[in-house]
Amino acid sequence: EDKVVQSPLSLVVHEGDTVTLNCSYEVTNFRSLLWYKQEKKAPTFLFMLTSSGIEKKSGRLSSILDKKELFSILNITATQTGDSAVYLCAANFGNEKLTFGTGTRLTIIP
Amino acid sequence: KAGVTQTPRYLIKTRGQQVTLSCSPISGHRSVSWYQQTPGQGLQFLFEYFSETQRNKGNFPGRFSGRQFSNSRSEMNVSTLELGDSALYLCASSLYHAGNSGANVLTFGAGSRLTVL
DSSP states (O other): OOOEEEEEEEEEETOOOEEEEEEEEEEETEEEEEEESSSSSSSSEEEOOOOOOOEEEEEEEEEEETTTTTTEEEEEEOOOOOGGGGEEEEEEEEEOOEOOOOOOOEEEEE | OOOOOEEEEEEEOOOOOEEEEEEEEEETOOEEEEEEEEETTEEEEEEEEEEEEEEESSSOTEEEEEEETTOOOOOEESSSSSSSOOOOEEEEEEOOOOTTTTOOOEOOOOEEEEEEE
């Protein structure tokens, strides 16, 4: 069965710290991996990764995919309180269906 | 550009009733997907529609159904509600075309929070 596993489940850090969130997947016919941030209701899109080894970057956030080892990481540097959210990882295996992990709840302490 | 719009935002029903949720996708998006989000199970895929056709369906009982209209708007229906149907129901749309199959960004709506008493 297709599966996406995120770790850690929750993380509490101080403002200014750097965090790394992990996502591993076991999907046949893998096509892409997506990261979303969910604060209150709607998950908002962060990155989509399709190629191995190419880092995607947006401000203090970056992400990379390793298709050989079947994992992705999401890095957030110089964290701010506004980064507090649940970060969701999802894999697409070609039929327009996303399989989501359970998410990592990140809490930033001022 | 308007985002994905879901109505109603909140609703309370009792066991045995049925409910219909509505989703208006981003203009030009023809693929609409529905997900159920609960604290215990996370986000789980319900179904996906494209050009009024259901292309994919998740592992949910037949009480969960949906449809898509010619203007790409979609509705989902849950009949004979059970307590376990209490959840946030999220709709997402994407600019799917054959050339980007499997590599589409889904844009989510704010969701419809259903409480079953």
